[in-house]
Amino acid sequence: AQSVTQLGSHVSVSEGALVLLRCNYSSSVPPYLFWYVQYPNQGLQLLLKYTSAATLVKGINGFEAEFKKSETSFHLTKPSAHMSDAAEYFCAVSVTGNQFYFGTGTSLTVIP
Amino acid sequence: EAGVTQSPTHLIKTRGQQATLRCSPISGHTSVYWYQQALGLGLQFLLWYDEGEERNRGNFPPRFSGRQFPNYSSELNVNALELEDSALYLCASSPNPTWTDTQYFGPGTRLTVL
Numbered sequence: 001a002q003s004v005t006q007l008g009s010h011v012s013v014s015e016g017a018l019v020l021l022r023c024n025y026s027s028s029v030p031p032y033l034f035w036y037v038q039y040p041n042q043g044l045q046l047l048l049k050y051t052s053a054a055t056l057v058k059g060i061n062g063f064e065a066e067f068k069k070s071e072t073s074f075h076l077t078k079p080s081a082h083m084s085d086a087a088e089y090f091c092a093v094s095v096t097g098n099q100f101y102f103g104t105g106t107s108l109t110v111i112p
Numbered sequence: 113e114a115g116v117t118q119s120p121t122h123l124i125k126t127r128g129q130q131a132t133l134r135c136s137p138i139s140g141h142t143s144v145y146w147y148q149q150a151l152g153l154g155l156q157f158l159l160w161y162d163e164g165e166e167r168n169r170g171n172f173p174p175r176f177s178g179r180q181f182p183n184y185s186s187e188l189n190v191n192a193l194e195l196e197d198s199a200l201y202l203c204a205s206s207p208n209p210t211w212t213d214t215q216y217f218g219p220g221t222r223l224t225v226l
Contacts (some may be wrong), residue, residue, distance in 0.1 A: 032212040043202055043217035044155075051212065090155065099168055100145075100187070102152035104226040 023091030137205030
């Protein structure tokens with residue numbers, strides 16, 4: 001069975017500081033991994049996606065994530081936080097023929 | 113290109129009533145997915161439609177149902193509403209019927225059950 005765990009339901013960083021949002025997955029087969037962002041009162045928007053190509057995936061708005069099979073992790077990072085990054089972030093895992101499993105989300109607060 | 117649209121934006125019902133939520137996918141997308149986002153529970157998969165047929169459903173009771181029309185738009189029906197059905201219901205679409213494809217989300221319908 002597949003599942004996703006996001007450590008830390010709330011993360012606060014100062015503007016300009018490193019953003020690190022953690023995601024660990026469990027999957028019996030090679031997964032596809034996604035990070036989505038949800039701004040207030042909006043739907044989800046794809047940030048980036050891992051599809052078994054390069055392990056370091058670059059997404060929109062300066063975000064990137066690294067697939068580490070040995071650690072079953074897909075943490076999201078951004079070198080320098082911006083006020084506009086404040087949002088809810090969701091990690092998701094999917095395998096062929098199966099459904100999306102979303103994590104419970106991490107709310108990112110950026111402190112000026 | 114227009115994104116996924118959902119209507120209504122907000123819906124207020126009382127216990128026992130029925131709610132109908134609507135979704136229009138991106139043009140050319142054949143798959144529509146429904147999710148429930150309840151407070152503190154993240155996104156829970158509800159239903160998946162493709163080419164007019166229900167392909168998969170999540171762990172929800174039968175009073176959650178829906179359909180997909182020939183133009184690929186979709187409707188989610190929730191019968192015998194309960195207080196815990198209060199949530200944001202998100203619809204997503206994808207161009208291909210595969211779970212590994214990117215899903216494009218609409219803004220959601222906020223359902224409040226009183």
